[in-house]
Each structure stands twice: as structure tokens, then as C-alpha cells.
Amino acid sequence: MTVARTPLLSVKDLTKHFGGKHSLLGKPRPIIPAVDAFSLDIHAGETVGLVGESGCGKTTAGRTILRLLEPTSGSVHFRSRTYAEARGPERADVVAADSNELRLLRRDMQIIFQDPYSALNPRLTLASNVGEPLRANKMGNRGERRERVAELLERVGLAPEMMDRYPHEFSGGQRQRAVIARALTLDPSFVVADEAVSALDVSIQAQVLNILLDLQASRNLAFLFIAHDLAVVKYVSHRVAVMYLGRVVELSPTDELFADPRHPYTEALMSAVPPPHRRKRPPRITLAGDVPNPAAPPSGCHFRTRCRYAKDRCVSESPALREIRPGHLAACHYAEKLTLRPASVR
Amino acid sequence: MTSLIRNLDAKGLTGLAIVMAVALCALLAPWIAPLDPNRQDLLATVAPPAWQEGGSINHLLGTDTLGRDVLSRIIYGSRVSLLAGVVAASGAAVLGAVLGLFAGYFGGWTGTVIMRLVDVVLAIPFILFALVFMTVFGPSLVNLVLAFILARWVQFTRIAYGLVLELREREFIQACIAANVGHLDILARHILPNIAGPLLVVATLELGYVILIESGLSFLGLGTPPEIPSWGGMLQEGRSLINIAWWMTTFPGVAIMITVVGFNFLGDWMRDQLDPRTAGRDAVAGAGGGVR
Numbered sequence: 240m241t242v243a244r245t246p247l248l249s250v251k252d253l254t255k256h257f258g259g260k261h262s263l264l265g266k267p268r269p270i271i272p273a274v275d276a277f278s279l280d281i282h283a284g285e286t287v288g289l290v291g292e293s294g295c296g297k298t299t300a301g302r303t304i305l306r307l308l309e310p311t312s313g314s315v316h317f318r319s320r321t322y323a324e325a326r327g328p329e330r331a332d333v334v335a336a337d338s339n340e341l342r343l344l345r346r347d348m349q350i351i352f353q354d355p356y357s358a359l360n361p362r363l364t365l366a367s368n369v370g371e372p373l374r375a376n377k378m379g380n381r382g383e384r385r386e387r388v389a390e391l392l393e394r395v396g397l398a399p400e401m402m403d404r405y406p407h408e409f410s411g412g413q414r415q416r417a418v419i420a421r422a423l424t425l426d427p428s429f430v431v432a433d434e435a436v437s438a439l440d441v442s443i444q445a446q447v448l449n450i451l452l453d454l455q456a457s458r459n460l461a462f463l464f465i466a467h468d469l470a471v472v473k474y475v476s477h478r479v480a481v482m483y484l485g486r487v488v489e490l491s492p493t494d495e496l497f498a499d500p501r502h503p504y505t506e507a508l509m510s511a512v513p514p515p516h517r518r519k520r521p522p523r524i525t526l527a528g529d530v531p532n533p534a535a536p537p538s539g540c541h542f543r544t545r546c547r548y549a550k551d552r553c554v555s556e557s558p559a560l561r562e563i564r565p566g567h568l569a570a571c572h573y574a575e576k577l578t579l580r581p582a583s584v585r
Numbered sequence: 586m587t588s589l590i591r592n593l594d595a596k597g598l599t600g601l602a603i604v605m606a607v608a609l610c611a612l613l614a615p616w617i618a619p620l621d622p623n624r625q626d627l628l629a630t631v632a633p634p635a636w637q638e639g640g641s642i643n644h645l646l647g648t649d650t651l652g653r654d655v656l657s658r659i660i661y662g663s664r665v666s667l668l669a670g671v672v673a674a675s676g677a678a679v680l681g682a683v684l685g686l687f688a689g690y691f692g693g694w695t696g697t698v699i700m701r702l703v704d705v706v707l708a709i710p711f712i713l714f715a716l717v718f719m720t721v722f723g724p725s726l727v728n729l730v731l732a733f734i735l736a737r738w739v740q741f742t743r744i745a746y747g748l749v750l751e752l753r754e755r756e757f758i759q760a761c762i763a764a765n766v767g768h769l770d771i772l773a774r775h776i777l778p779n780i781a782g783p784l785l786v787v788a789t790l791e792l793g794y795v796i797l798i799e800s801g802l803s804f805l806g807l808g809t810p811p812e813i814p815s816w817g818g819m820l821q822e823g824r825s826l827i828n829i830a831w832w833m834t835t836f837p838g839v840a841i842m843i844t845v846v847g848f849n850f851l852g853d854w855m856r857d858q859l860d861p862r863t864a865g866r867d868a869v870a871g872a873g874g875g876v877r
Contacts, residue, residue, distance in 0.1 A: 307759055342765050350763050352756035360757045362778040362861060368757070372764035405861035421760065 245318070245330065246280035247461050248304070248429055253277040253313035253334075255296075255303045258534075269534040273299040275485040277313070278560070279463075283428060284455065286462040288476030288493065290469060290508065294530060296485040297465045301431040304463070305348055306341060310334050317429065319347040346376060349422040353434035355414035359406040365392070365417055366402035372424045391420040395450050412443035419450065429461045436471060448475060469512050469582070473497060478566075481505045484533060484541040487560055491567040497582040501569040503546045509582035521580065540571070548577055592864065597854030603847025610663040618657040619645070622814045626652035631830050647832040649822060655832060658814040659840050665815035666796045666844060669726060673733035674792040681738035682784055685745025686772050690753055700746060703739045711736045712801065719807040726809050729802065733795055740787055748780040782856040789852030793845035800841075816841050 254276055258268035274296045281287050289297050302308045304315050315333040322331050322343040333344055349372075352358040359368045367374075369391060370384045379387065389399035395416040406414055415435070422430055432451065436444040452475060454460055466472050472479055472493075479496050481489040481504065489502040500506045510524040526545045531537055537544050543553040552572050560570040571577070593601065610617060626644075630652040633640045640647060646655040688699035718732040752758060753776075761771050800817020802808035809815050816837040823833025857863040 302759075305763055307762055345763060345765050348763075350760065352760065354756060358756040358760060360775050360779070362859075363775075364861075371761065371766060375761070375764050375766040375770065407862045418760075421764075425764065 247283045248281040249316040256311045284459040288472035288479040291482035321346040349427040350431045351435040501574040506579040600850025618660040620654040620657045622658040622661040662816045670792040673730045676734040677737040681741025685742040689746040689749025
């Protein structure tokens with residue numbers, strides 16, 4: 240997609256370290272760079288998929304962008320209507336914002352969580368759960384809020400008559416739709432969908448994905464779609480970023496990434512997905528060993544310890560994320576030269 | 586409120602009835618009690634209950650060593666037990682829960698200081714602490730309640746702290762932060778209701794403990810003054826005669842037991858009512874009906 244305007248969201252060198260500080264009367268904990276110099280632009284109405292294995296920093300990246308986790312360094316410039324109305328400038332840095340500015344910015348950015356069972360307060364009715372962002376931002380009176388909640392529930396396919404029931408009376412799929420409705424109450428322009436459908440049955444997954452796509456079309460929503468299921472990511476994303484050990488190793492338009500991966504890790508990740516048809520399946524690329532200890536990552540390229548193409552240069556020199564083709568970035572010294580196998584996902 | 590009463594089950598009803606009865610005894614003691622609890626009948630000391638040989642209709646549950654009427658003293662004693670129990674247990678609950686909420690939610694230095702303080706208080710044997718406290722400030726009901734609050738809040742703090750630590754990481758709390766819900770609002774509206782059940786159960790247990798502690802301190806001469814009848818005090822007075830005058834210890838003991846059981850039932854029922862999952866609504870009829 241070609242968008243002339245400045246991106247809705249520009250993440251630049253976002254870094255999040257865990258640990259390091261002394262706990263009271265305790266030993267210093269090792270520094271773990273969960274997210275290391277993460278950079279990404281997201282345009283209005285665009286979905287960027289973020290994939291990688293467990294523990295690679297996907298979720299941390301998503302939460303750090305919203306400042307649910309305090310970033311160690313970097314910037315997140317975000318275009319927010321509420322902020323522009325109140326303060327003037329079109330874009331503001333989420334990382335540098337003080338608490339008042341953050342309140343304004345957060346009105347336009349929301350998050351959908353993975354686990355529908357822990358994402359709703361069990362002591363509040365569905366209406367209170369979904370309407371909580373409105374209440375917190377002092378928008379509308381009780382009646383108006385209920386009206387808005389009813390409208391949103393309808394939008395995600397839940398009967399508004401059920402709004403006075405409690406979360407335990409709903410199924411996982413119903414709850415997840417309520418979680419989506421809550422994320423939309425403030426009418427945000429950017430939503431982090433953190434494994435939004437991973438906990439659901441496959442049939443419900445498709446339903447929820449289609450709701451997300453509908454909402455995106457009607458509201459020009461941008462998504463950062465964090466997932467480990469490549470088929471799902473391929474279905475919803477315009478572009479996909481692949482993360483390994485806290486770093487983005489490849490970023491490309493979706494079709495191109497699946498047809499012509501340019502990073503050995505992407506190749507290996509994709510070979511793990513079973514092909515849709517029972518044709519002769521190419522042998523899986525099995526990565527040797529475990530993910531290295533994130534507190535002491537390997538020198539040079541983080542992936543070199545498990546990469547079957549690794550050479551001496553990969554030990555000494557850390558590859559930069561660079562543009563290989565227009566819009567296709569990869570962090571591998573040999574990105575142009577390697578012959579990598581495309582994905583079998585349709 | 587009407588729905589609460591409608592949801593009263595057998596357990597809740599029993600608990601409520603017992604607690605109401607004890608409360609009525611305490612409130613209306615001068616009118617209910619057949620005799621002045623401190624009037625000594627020296628012609629009828631250690632008299633057995635009315636239905637036993639040698640008992641008299643004047644003293645239904647017998648008399649103690651000074652000829653004071655056991656029934657009247659139990660009725661008056663409910664005042665001390667109820668007041669001390671309810672005030673001390675709820676005082677400790679409020680103090681402890683608030684500190685536990687803050688320690689668990691904000692963590693950091695605040696949390697560390699509060700939880701280290703909890704460790705310190707836990708390390709001091711309560712009876713020793715109460716003894717010192719009552720010796721320094723003088724034995725009185727107020728001081729007993731104060732001592733209890735100062736020593737027992739830690740029970741609530743520890744439990745609240747652990748529950749909050751777990752809740753804080755739950756996604757609905759993260760969603761609140763992302764939606765600009767204020768910290769105090771999160772604590773009061775999203776965290777407290779989710780930990781109220783376990784705290785309530787601890788409170789009912791602590792309530793029974795206060796009543797027993799009061800008896801222990803009376804034994805050491807540091808409880809409530811002897812002219813104020815209390816169940817704990819009666820237990821101690823009758824202890825040495827338990828072989829020949831069982832009624833002096835049995836009846837106050839039964840009163841303590843019934844009261845504690847009553848509060849436990851009531852607490853259990855309230856906990857269930859606080860939780861929508863067990864609040865006796867038509868949960869089954871509603872589930873799954875919303876998919877279109």
C-alpha cells in the first residue's frame with residue numbers, strides 16, 4: 240500500500256531492558272535486552288504482523304509501544320487526534336510524554352489481549368467491562384455509555400441484551416469479542432492485537448479475524464498484529480516483521496516475505512508450518528539447540544549459533560537491518576546471496 | 586438489597602440469625618438478662634443449672650463461685666465479645682488490606698518497607714506483644730482492641746499482598762492502564778472486589794481469635810476488668826472448678842462457639858454473594874445464548 244502522509248506510528252530504536260537494577264538487599268540482576276533497537280513505521284489503516292518464537296520479545300515490543308512497559312530508550316511518534324486537538328502538534332512522542340500527554344495519546348491507541356479469561360474483570364458486568372474506558376475518560380453519562388456499549392457489542396456480534404451478565408457466563412470466543420469491543424470504545428486509530436486469536440478455536444478464530452478486518456475497513460484502523468501463527472498473520476497483514484531474540488531480522492510486504500524470504504531465520508520459521516495440502520512435504524528445517532540466553536546473546540549476528548549458513552563474518556560483525564529491495568528489509572550479511580526456500584503456507 | 590435477601594440460603598440464614606441474636610443480646614442486655622450480672626448471691630454459690638439436682642429456677646444456667654448468675658453474665662458478656670471481635674477484626678482488616686493493596690500494587694520501596702514491617706510484626710509472638718501493650722497502657726477493652734489491630738493487620742496484609750501481585754499482572758488490569766483508568770480507581774474498583782472474598786474469610790477467623798485472646802489475657806489478669814463480664818473471663822474463672830462445676834465453663838464456651846460459627850457462616854455467604862460466579866443467579870440459562 241502506498242500512503243503519502245507521514246506514518247501513523249513511527250517506532251525508532253525502541254529498546255526495553257529488564258533487570259539490571261539492584262533489588263533492596265539483593266544481588267544485581269542480569270540485564271536482559273528483551274527488545275533491542277526496534278524500528279517500525281505503521282500507516283493508517285495498515286496491519287503489520289509481528290512474528291517470532293516464544294520469548295523473542297513480540298509481546299514486550301507491543302506493550303512498550305503503548306508504554307504499558309516503560310521503554311529503556313528510543314522513541315514512538317504517534318499521530319493522535321485527541322492530542323492534536325488539545326495541544327496542537329499532529330504527532331507526539333509517546334516515550335517522552337508526561338502523564339497528561341500520555342492520557343491524551345492513549346485515547347487513540349488500545350490493546351487487545353491474548354487470554355479472554357483474564358482480560359475481563361470477573362466482578363464487573365460485560366457492560367461495565369466494555370464501558371470502562373469511557374467511564375475512565377469521563378465520556379458521556381451512564382445512559383449514553385450504555386448506548387455506546389450496546390452499539391459496540393452489536394458490532395462484534397454479541398447481543399446487547401446480554402450486557403448485564405458477568406464474564407463467566409460467556410464462552411471464550413464471546414469474551415474475546417467483548418475484549419475487542421472494549422478496545423474500540425474510545426475509537427482508536429491504532430490497536431496492538433497481542434495474540435488476539437491464539438486462545439480461540441480455529442472456527443472462532445476465523446470469525447474474530449473477520450470482525451477485525453471489517454472494523455479495520457470501516458474505521459481505517461491500524462493494527463500491530465502480534466502472533467505466532469503464520470497462516471493467521473498472512474491472512475490479515477499487509478506487512479510482516481520477523482523478530483528473533485529482541486531484534487527485527489526481516490521486514491517485508493506479506494506476499495514477498497512468504498514467497499521470497501531473505502533471512503535464514505524466516506526460512507526456518509516458515510518451514511515449521513504444515514503445508515495446506517497433503518502433497519509431498521519438503522523436509523523441515525530443524526534449528527539446532529535452544530534460543531540463546533537473552534542475557535548473554537551471541538556476538539555478531541544473534542542468530543548465527545543456529546544458522547546453517549553462518550560464516551566467520553557473522554561472529555564478528557552484527558548485521559544491520561538494511562533494505563534489500565524497495566520495502567523489503569533483512570538483517571543478514573548474505574541476504575542477497577542465499578537461496579532460501581519459500582513458505583508453503585497459502 | 587432485596588436480591589441479597591432473596592439469595593439467602595440455609596447457611597447464610599443460620600449465620601445471619603445467630604449474629605442477629607448475639608447482637609440483640611448485646612444491645613438489649615439490661616432488659617433480657619434476668620439478673621444483674623455482678624449481683625452476688627452468697628447463699629447460692631456454685632449452684633448447678635436449673636434442671637440438675639440442687640439447681641434453682643432463679644439461676645437457669647447456674648451460678649459461679651461468687652453466686653453470680655451465669656446466664657446473665659453470658660448475656661452481658663456478648664457485649665464485650667461482639668464489640669471487641671467486630672471492631673478489632675474489621676479494624677485489622679481495613680488497615681491490613683489497605684497496606685497490602687498498596688504494597689502489592691505499587692511495589693518498589695513502598696512495598697518492600699511494608700512487607701519487611703509485616704515480617705517484623707509476624708516475628709513477635711502475639712501474646713507477648715499483647716502482654717507488654719496491656720501492661721504499659723493498662724488493661725481495658727479499648728487497649729485490647731488496639732493491641733489486636735496493631736498485631737493482627739499483618740494477616741490481612743500478607744494475603745492481600747499475594748493476591749494483588751497475582752491480579753496486577755492480569756490482562757484486565759493492563760487494559761485499565763491502557764484505557765487511562767486511574768490507579769486509585771483500579772485499586773478500588775478492579776482489585777479490591779476481586780480480593781474481598783478471601784479477606785472476608787480471614788476476618789471471620791480473626792473474629793473468633795479475638796474472643797479467645799480476650800480470654801487468655803483475662804487469665805493473665807490483663808484482659809477486661811473483672812466487673813465487666815466477658816465470655817473469656819468466665820472461662821478463666823471457671824477453669825479451676827471444671828471438675829465439679831462444668832456449667833461455669835461450658836456455657837460461655839458454647840456461646841463463643843455458636844458466635845464464631847455464626848460469623849463464619851455469614852462470612853462464607855457474603856463471600857459467595859460478592860462473587861458473581863456463585864451469587865445464585867441464573868448462570869446456566871444465560872451461557873452460550875449470545876452467538877449469532
